[in-house]
Amino acid sequence: MDVLVIGANGQIGRLLVEILGNGERHIAHAMVRDPAQMPEIRKRGGRPSLGDLEENFEDVVRGMDALVFTAGSGAHTGPEKTIDVDQNGAIRAVDTCVALEVPRFVMVSSMGADDPESGPENIRHYLRAKHVADEHLRASGLQYTILRPGRLTDEPGTGRIRAGAGLGYGEIPRADVAEAIALCLDMPETQGRIIELLSGDTPIRKALAQEA
Ligand SMILES: NC(=O)c1ccc[n+]([C@@H]2O[C@H](COP(=O)([O-])OP(=O)(O)OC[C@H]3O[C@@H](n4cnc5c(N)ncnc54)[C@H](OP(=O)(O)O)[C@@H]3O)[C@@H](O)[C@H]2O)c1
Numbered sequence: 001m002d003v004l005v006i007g008a009n010g011q012i013g014r015l016l017v018e019i020l021g022n023g024e025r026h027i028a029h030a031m032v033r034d035p036a037q038m039p040e041i042r043k044r045g046g047r048p049s050l051g052d053l054e055e056n057f058e059d060v061v062r063g064m065d066a067l068v069f070t071a072g073s074g075a076h077t078g079p080e081k082t083i084d085v086d087q088n089g090a091i092r093a094v095d096t097c098v099a100l101e102v103p104r105f106v107m108v109s110s111m112g113a114d115d116p117e118s119g120p121e122n123i124r125h126y127l128r129a130k131h132v133a134d135e136h137l138r139a140s141g142l143q144y145t146i147l148r149p150g151r152l153t154d155e156p157g158t159g160r161i162r163a164g165a166g167l168g169y170g171e172i173p174r175a176d177v178a179e180a181i182a183l184c185l186d187m188p189e190t191q192g193r194i195i196e197l198l199s200g201d202t203p204i205r206k207a208l209a210q211e212a
Contacts, residue, residue, distance in 0.1 A: 001104070003185060004029040004064045005046070006053065006093055007071030009037040011154070012108060014044060015178035016068065021045020025186060031060050053089030061096045066104035068181055069093050079125045086126065090133035094140050104191075105142045106184050108177070109134050111150045111169060111196055134194070145190045149177045149197040162200030163207040170198040180204050 003020055007013040008030030020028035022045050030046040032038060041048040051057035053071060061067065069090050073081035090107065097105055109130045112119040116127035137144045150170040157175025180197055183205050184190045190208055200207065 001065035002027050003066045005068045006031045012070045012174045012178050017046035018044040019182045062100050064102045067097055068106045070108040082126050082129045087129035087132050091136045094137050103143050105144045106181055107146045109146050109148045111148050143191045145184045146194040160201050161204050161207045162198045163195050167196045167198050172197050172199045
């Protein structure tokens with residue numbers, strides 16, 4: 001499949017581009033905001049294109065079979081950017097896929113996005129933005145998978161996770177999330193589902209299949 005990664009220069013994004021770019025099954029297209037980011041993407045086996053979620057990025061999405069949204073405004077910007085990128089950027093990505101008939105969409109959401117008002121006050125605006133974007137995707141008619149990882153770490157991936165609903169708070173290495181995204185693209189049984197992800201003992205494919 002031609003897979004577009006939005007947020008490809010991010011920490012999960014780079015790992016995902018490398019997994020897809022070095023596999024046999026997919027072509028890893030990578031949307032980045034800065035031409036200086038392109039050599040690193042190519043080194044990882046991806047095909048970079050310039051695009052910004054706050055501008056028109058239709059041309060980057062056209063012709064894709066699947067889109068992975070793993071962008072985020074990050075902790076160093078204010079709440080307005082969270083609305084612009086995590087919420088409205090994600091919504092525009094969904095709408096663009098609908099308009100251009102890109103059928104498959106994998107969203108990197110967040111643990112706690114199901115019930116933002118119960119989350120810690122300092123990240124409630126972020127959880128609300130994720131929640132609104134997730135609900136928009138669910139109503140879109142696209143073949144979606146919404147992944148909700150716990151707190152992300154830079155520990156090496158273990159290849160083992162817990163996947164499910166109501167797991168409670170915890171952590172997971174970005175490398176294991178990237179692997180889970182790549183597997184979801186090849187697992188139709190993950191479509192139409194919201195799956196929380198934490199570190200665990202079950203091989204990733206098996207954990208995702210059990211959840212489905
Ligand atoms: N941190 C956590 O504990 C946690 C927990 C659960 C879920 N998540 C979610 O996991 C996802 C990925 O996390 P991560 O650590 O890989 O994030 P990251 O390293 O901060 O990467 C985010 C990427 O989004 C890109 N981006 C920001 N604004 C954009 C825009 N307007 N247009 C296009 N791209 C834009 C950034 O581009 P530049 O490189 O150009 O800045 C960056 O590459 C995010 O959606 C995050 O909300 C995080």
